[in-house]
Amino acid sequence: MVRVLLLIMSVLLFAVQQVSAFEVIYPSDKKNVTTNDYAFFVGKAKSAECLTINGHSVPVASNGAFAHSVKLKEGENRIVLRTAYGIQVYKFYKSNVTEQPIPTENFSPVKAYVKNDNTPLRSTPVDAGLNRLSHLFEGTELVINGSKGSFYRVFLSDKTEAWIAKAHVTLTDDTFQPAEFMNMDSERFKNAMIQKISFNKKLPYTVEDGENEIIFRVYNSELGEESVYNINIPKPEKYSYSVNLEQGTYTFKVWRLPEDKNEITVVIDAGHGGSERGAIGCLGDEEKNINLKIAEYTAEYLKNKDINVVMTRECDADMSLNDRVNYARENKADIFVSIHLNSIADIPMNVHKNRGTSVYYFNNNAKQLAEAIEENVTHYAKTRDDEVRTASFAVIRPTDYIGVLVETAYMTNPFDSVLYRNDKWLKKAAKGISEGILDFIKK
Ligand SMILES: [Zn+2]
Numbered sequence: 001m002v003r004v005l006l007l008i009m010s011v012l013l014f015a016v017q018q019v020s021a022f023e024v025i026y027p028s029d030k031k032n033v034t035t036n037d038y039a040f041f042v043g044k045a046k047s048a049e050c051l052t053i054n055g056h057s058v059p060v061a062s063n064g065a066f067a068h069s070v071k072l073k074e075g076e077n078r079i080v081l082r083t084a085y086g087i088q089v090y091k092f093y094k095s096n097v098t099e100q101p102i103p104t105e106n107f108s109p110v111k112a113y114v115k116n117d118n119t120p121l122r123s124t125p126v127d128a129g130l131n132r133l134s135h136l137f138e139g140t141e142l143v144i145n146g147s148k149g150s151f152y153r154v155f156l157s158d159k160t161e162a163w164i165a166k167a168h169v170t171l172t173d174d175t176f177q178p179a180e181f182m183n184m185d186s187e188r189f190k191n192a193m194i195q196k197i198s199f200n201k202k203l204p205y206t207v208e209d210g211e212n213e214i215i216f217r218v219y220n221s222e223l224g225e226e227s228v229y230n231i232n233i234p235k236p237e238k239y240s241y242s243v244n245l246e247q248g249t250y251t252f253k254v255w256r257l258p259e260d261k262n263e264i265t266v267v268i269d270a271g272h273g274g275s276e277r278g279a280i281g282c283l284g285d286e287e288k289n290i291n292l293k294i295a296e297y298t299a300e301y302l303k304n305k306d307i308n309v310v311m312t313r314e315c316d317a318d319m320s321l322n323d324r325v326n327y328a329r330e331n332k333a334d335i336f337v338s339i340h341l342n343s344i345a346d347i348p349m350n351v352h353k354n355r356g357t358s359v360y361y362f363n364n365n366a367k368q369l370a371e372a373i374e375e376n377v378t379h380y381a382k383t384r385d386d387e388v389r390t391a392s393f394a395v396i397r398p399t400d401y402i403g404v405l406v407e408t409a410y411m412t413n414p415f416d417s418v419l420y421r422n423d424k425w426l427k428k429a430a431k432g433i434s435e436g437i438l439d440f441i442k443k
Helices: 004-019 289-304 321-330 364-380 414-420 423-442
Strands: 023-026 031-034 040-042 066-073 075-083 086-094 105-114 117-124 132-136 140-146 149-155 161-165 170-174 181-188 190-199 203-207 213-219 229-234 239-245 249-257 265-270 306-312 336-342 359-360 386-388 400-411
Touching: 040 075, 040 086, 066 414, 086 105, 132 181, 132 203, 140 161, 140 170, 170 400, 190 213, 190 229, 203 239, 213 239, 213 249, 229 249, 265 289, 289 306, 289 336, 289 423, 336 423, 359 364, 364 386, 364 423, 400 414, 400 423, 414 423
Parallel strands: 031 086, 265 306, 265 336, 336 400, 359 386
Antiparallel strands: 023 040, 040 066, 075 086, 105 140, 105 170, 117 132, 117 161, 140 149, 149 161, 181 190, 190 249, 203 213, 213 229, 239 249, 359 400
């Protein structure tokens, strides 16, 4: 009897598995522990199956892709995905993290040295966002007079303070010795302007990209009073700039984008690659592969328009963010366009809103390019206008090229997945990106 029952049960189970066509791609585990506010699901189902998640009806795209997020309560959450033919249950344990506010400590000024080049000096003690004032050089001498969490407060002048990660500086008990000003010198070229200022040691600086000029400020902080050197360089409409420090001599350079398009080098960067897959789509597609296809079509399109194009990767290879930036610099990039597809995780998914094209920039010099690409991709690839935004991505932070990052569509949007699985659409997206770059160059 028991054996017959088992047999019937296993036949039934087999039957259920056969007809249950829905599959969850993410999350990969049925049991999850998280601090996120939302549980995010992507996968495939047949639209006729009428998928629900915790009772909410979930729209399914023509290719079967779906995405949905569920708000989590603290503790145990049971999430049931159900179709006419099957059921899958996921468990999420949400642990509560209550962050204690960190107090600011004040102390008497101490001298410190910056350990490495390219160290971010920030306006707030937070390791994220758009709060970078400059990138300091190894050996820069600082006055530290407080701390908060993992940051030290930097005294720049009576009016200006900044923050630097504790891990990036060495504190010393060296005595304070204000720097001696040596000299100042400027050179004007047809397309560039260079300003030099020398001291007998390495001082901190900040950059402000103003309305009509770039303002570099060097602080003789050890004087303990307002002692700031302002270097204002007028900026052309399309521009880049760089800062160098040798011994105690700063070289600030601002230059214009070449007017002749044959003199412009565009670097096309296919995001991720190799072991870094990027976002995973509803149907299990890997972002890195789609990025590469769009990047190849973009490069081809631009080459046909006589633009000098360099690609950071041309196959499925690992490449660090630093390597991408260095490679662009070695190739004297004027314009840098990083190609990606977006994803969402810890926010409420809205299949109608979280889709389409967005272009990100970090420096003001790339805003126009971002807008031109947004306009052209939404026009040619018929994607939703998901706006131009600012973000602090490593590959678009350098100021010596004009850099943007394009999120062509959303990997995690079921309706966008219909687009990015179609080669014709990939070509249209590439055309949009290319025409955006060409519009920017022409303007
Ligand atoms: Zn990406």
